[in-house]
Amino acid sequence: MRALMDGLGRASHVDRQGLLMRGARAAQLGLLGTLLLIGGATAQGQTQTLAALPDASAAIERGGSAKPVSAWTDFCNRYPAECAVNTSEPTTLTMTPALWRTLTAVNRRVNGRIRPMIDQDHWGVVDRWDFPDDGQGDCEDYQLLKRRMLVERGLARRALRMTVVIDEIGEGHAVLMVRTDRGDYILDNKTNAILPWQRTGYTYVKREGQDGLAWVSLNGVASPITTANR
Structure with missing residues (x-):
């Protein structure tokens, strides 16, 4: 009988050890599953964040100093604060999903809100840069309003640069260049x-x-005299 009881005691001890080992193993598996779940959620979040950002690209290379179009000089005489450069501001913005949403929303809102009208019909002059507060304007007026709205939303004006280009039909055109850590993007x-x-x-x-009132050359292309198109 004693031998039987000793055997049962040893068996119970073995069972207890087995239960403890199985419990520890289950806890380890549970912890591993939790870590995998957290890791998967983190990876998914990173993927969603990256998907919400535009493709990165190289920043445009600048050349020497350039003379602005005369209509810009006139604009600065009327709105000097719009042309001042605050060198304490960053030269580029950090691209985030929130910034991208802000840029997209402002670009769409202004494009849909302003009726295109050339300066000759609007102001009676060939080229005038101004805010389209009456709901009408041409290319540079759209971009000036976008910049004002973006600055009101907390973006650094120093990273939002008015830019002169030659468009697809060979005419002078103004766009807003947003300089970011993922490259330079164009609001048009x-x-x-x-x-x-x-x-x-x-x-x-x-x-x-970005360091003063002077403009900078891009690609060494001859400048148009005006940007007076829609």
């Missing part, structure tokens, strides 16, 4: 799509500088 009244500068099909001439 001709499209709601915000594109890397290389994909617009435009020839880039010059843009506002």
Whole structure:
């Protein structure tokens, strides 16, 4: 009988050890599953974040100083704060999903809100840069309003540069260049799509500088006299 009881005791001890080992194993598997689940969620979140951002591209190369179009000089005389450069601001913005949504929303809103009208019909002059506060304007007026709205939303004006290009029909045209850590992107009244500068099909001439009132040359192309198109 004692031998039987000793045997049962040893068997119970073995069973307890087995239960403890199985419990520990289950806990390890549970922890591993939790870690895998968290890791999967993190990876999915990173993928969604990257998917919400535009493709990265190279920044445009700048050349020497350039003379702005005369209509810009006149604009600066009327709105000096719009042309001042605050060198304490960053020269580029950090691209995030929130920034991309803001750029897209402002670009679409202004493009849909302003009625295109050339300066000759609007102001009675060939080229005038101004805010389209009456709901009408041409290319540069769209971009000036977009920049004002973006600055009101907390973006650094120094990273938002008015830019002169030659468009697809060979005419002078103004766009807004947004300089970011993922490259330079273009806000344009001709499209709601915000594109890397290389994909617009435009020839880039010059843009506002980021260190003072002087403009900078882009690609060494001859400048148009005006940007007076829609």
